[in-house]
Amino acid sequence: xxRGRLAPTPTGYLHLGHARTFAxxxxxxxxxxGQLIYRTEDLDAERCRPEFAxxxxxxxxxxxxxWHEGPDVDGPHAPxxxxxxxxxxxxxxQLLHAAGSIYPCDKSRQDVARALTAPHAEHDAExxxxxxxxxxxxxxxxxxxxxxxxxxxRVPDGETIHFEDRLQGPQAFVAGKDxxxxxxxxxxxFPAYELSVVADDHAMGISEVVRGADLLLSTARxxxxxxxxxxxxxHWAHAPLVVDAxxxxxxxxxxxxxxxxxRAQGRTPAEVLTAPVGTLLS
Ligand code: GLU
Numbered sequence: 001x002x003r004g005r006l007a008p009t010p011t012g013y014l015h016l017g018h019a020r021t022f023a024x025x026x027x028x029x030x031x032x033x034g035q036l037i038y039r040t041e042d043l044d045a046e047r048c049r050p051e052f053a054x055x056x057x058x059x060x061x062x063x064x065x066x067w068h069e070g071p072d073v074d075g076p077h078a079p080x081x082x083x084x085x086x087x088x089x090x091x092x093x094q095l096l097h098a099a100g101s102i103y104p105c106d107k108s109r110q111d112v113a114r115a116l117t118a119p120h121a122e123h124d125a126e127x128x129x130x131x132x133x134x135x136x137x138x139x140x141x142x143x144x145x146x147x148x149x150x151x152x153x154r155v156p157d158g159e160t161i162h163f164e165d166r167l168q169g170p171q172a173f174v175a176g177k178d179x180x181x182x183x184x185x186x187x188x189x190f191p192a193y194e195l196s197v198v199a200d201d202h203a204m205g206i207s208e209v210v211r212g213a214d215l216l217l218s219t220a221r222x223x224x225x226x227x228x229x230x231x232x233x234x235h236w237a238h239a240p241l242v243v244d245a246x247x248x249x250x251x252x253x254x255x256x257x258x259x260x261x262x263r264a265q266g267r268t269p270a271e272v273l274t275a276p277v278g279t280l281l282s
Contacts (some may be wrong), residue, residue: 001036003207004062007197008042008068010052013258014059016272016280017212017242017249024239025210026065029271037204038070040081041197043190053081056223059259063194063269069204082196089191091185092199092229093146096153101228102184104140104149107133126230131157153183153194161220166237182221195219198225206234213238214249229282240247245278257281 008014014022029036038057057072069075081139096102111133111235129152139217140151157176165171172181183192191199201209209219217239226233241249262272262280271280 001207002032003037004029004032004034004210005039005201005204005206006065006070007041007200007211008045008047008053008056008060009259010056011044011047012052013260014056014140015259016257016262016277019059019063019259019272020242021212021239022060022065023063024237026067028208028210029236030066032208034207035069036065036067036068037077037155037206037248038072038077038080039204040071041193042081042083043193043196044253045188045190047070047081048083052079053146055260059255062263063259063272076170079196082200085196086190088203089196090146092195093151093191095229096184096195096225097141097143099228100138100141101183102140102151102153103135103234105133105144105152105181106157107150126182128176128177129182130180131176134181144264146185148187150183150256152181152222153184153228155179155181155221161218161222161223163233163236165216165219166208166235167240168216168238171216171219175220175224179217179221183224191193194221194225198222198229198231201234201236202226206237207239210239210251212235213241242277244281 004025006025008018008022015037026036040053040056042053057070067073069077069080071080132156155175159175161175162170169241182194184195188190190277219236220240243249257280260274267280
């Protein structure tokens with residue numbers, strides 16, 4: 001059974017890029033006669049707002065997308081709002097901790113910046129965590145809860161992570177070169193994106209992850225988490241990013257391109273989903 005998902009982060013109104021990626025996810029679920037799960041990824045308490053979470057549900061309904069499970073329709077894997085799933089994420093932290101895959105890390109952004117020996121990864125804003133700042137193996141094994149400090153996943157330096165993307169073709173990223181030890185738990189007491197998304201895609205039985213191509217590098221990190229946890233990986237399908245006539249990525253804040261605003265201008269769902277981007281900008 002195909003199970004796909006829509007996983008918006010409610011830090012603002014959804015834009016044209018979201019609309020098209022989510023519509024593709026819905027089409028793929030429908031074509032496979034599968035199910036679609038809607039999950040609100042609101043773990044960033046400072047930036048996420050309930051009104052954006054509601055607006056996202058409403059905008060995607062307006063576009064005609066249908067999901068079978070979600071915060072507004074319930075389902076067997078409830079709750080579908082990540083801020084209510086901390087207890088489960090904590091169990092996943094425990095599994096990674098027991099496997100010796102992660103370590104507590106009190107280095108600040110400044111420490112990391114100062115010790116940086118590698119250049120920033122080309123496709124990703126996150127600097128590569130310098131191996132010189134890693135604690136010795138086994139550090140933190142005696143801790144029984146994650147809170148109060150950041151935790152990172154120790155990547156296997158030099159190993160190439162390969163995966164087949166159903167839309168972008170074969171992919172390869174090198175651990176320690178394209179990305180470094182990444183955050184799995186934040187000192188504010190909540191999991192970081194890579195942990196929460198893997199934990200929930202697994203718990204919700206997701207068979208194919210459809211999302212924007214800006215997350216290809218994250219997929220390599222997530223594959224390492226699946227392996228450390230001994231969980232089967234889903235299939236991957238990264239949608240091409242929506243760009244304007246100059247080839248620039250559309251950002252959430254690009255004026256006039258939130259679904260809300262397009263609706264207010266009288267655009268139809270079909271136009272939002274299929275019209276050339278240039279015609280929607282005018
Ligand atoms: N919630 C994430 C975001 O909106 C997407 C996560 C994903 O699709 O893996 O950026």
